[in-house]
C-alpha cells in the first residue's frame with residue numbers, strides 16, 4: 001500500500017471528524033471529533049501541526065500536535081499529541097505509528113521542547129514517551145487515567161518548586177477529555 005503523510009487542510013475537516021467518530025465509537029467519538037475540529041480551526045502560536053495519512057485518495061488517519069505552555073511564568077515549552085485516530089479498516093498496519101513518528105520528526109526539526117501525550121502506555125511507550133518525565137508536569141485537569149500521562153523529549157528546566165503546571169489550547173479545555 002502506498003501511504004502519504006501531509007498537512008491537513010481546512011477542507012479535510014469533515015473527513016477528520018468522521019474518522020474520529022468511527023475510530024472512537026459513538027460516545028467518545030463525538031467528544032474527540034469535536035476536539036479535532038476545534039483544533040483545526042483554532043489559531044495558536046505556534047500553530048498546531050495536523051497530519052493526515054492518505055491511502056488511495058482517502059483520509060485514513062489523523063494526528064494533531066498543539067502547543068503547551070507553562071503557567072508560571074508563562075512560557076511555551078512544547079506540544080501535546082492529541083487526538084490520534086486511524087480508520088478501523090486500516091488499523092494495525094503502521095498508519096498510527098507513521099503519523100506519530102512524522103509528527104515527532106517535524107517537531108524535532110523545529111526545535112520544539114517536550115511532547116506530552118495522554119493515552120495507553122502500551123502504545124505510546126514504543127515512541128519513547130515515559131511516565132517519569134510527565135510526572136514532573138501537572139496537566140490542566142485531574143486525570144481519570146493517571147497512568148496514561150506521558151512525555152518525551154527535553155525538559156525545559158527542572159521546576160525548582162516541584163511539578164510544573166501546564167496549560168493547553170482552548171480546544172483541549174474540556175475536562176471530559178482528561
Ligand SMILES: CC(C)(COP(=O)(O)OP(=O)(O)OC[C@H]1O[C@@H](n2cnc3c(N)ncnc32)[C@H](O)[C@@H]1OP(=O)(O)O)[C@@H](O)C(=O)NCCC(=O)NCCS
Nearest residue numbers: 023084085086091092093094095096097118119120122123
Ligand atoms: C491506537 C491507534 C491510533 C493505533 O493506530 P494503528 O495504525 O492501528 O497502529 P499501528 O499499526 O501503528 O501499531 C500497531 C501496534 O499498536 C498496538 N496497539 C494498537 N492500539 C493499541 C492500544 N489502544 N493500546 C495498546 N497498543 C495498541 C497494536 O497491538 C500493534 O502492536 P504491535 O506492533 O506490537 O503488533 C488506532 O488503533 C486507533 O485509531 N484506535 C482508536 C482510537 C484510539 O484509541 N486512539 C488513541 C487514543 S490515545
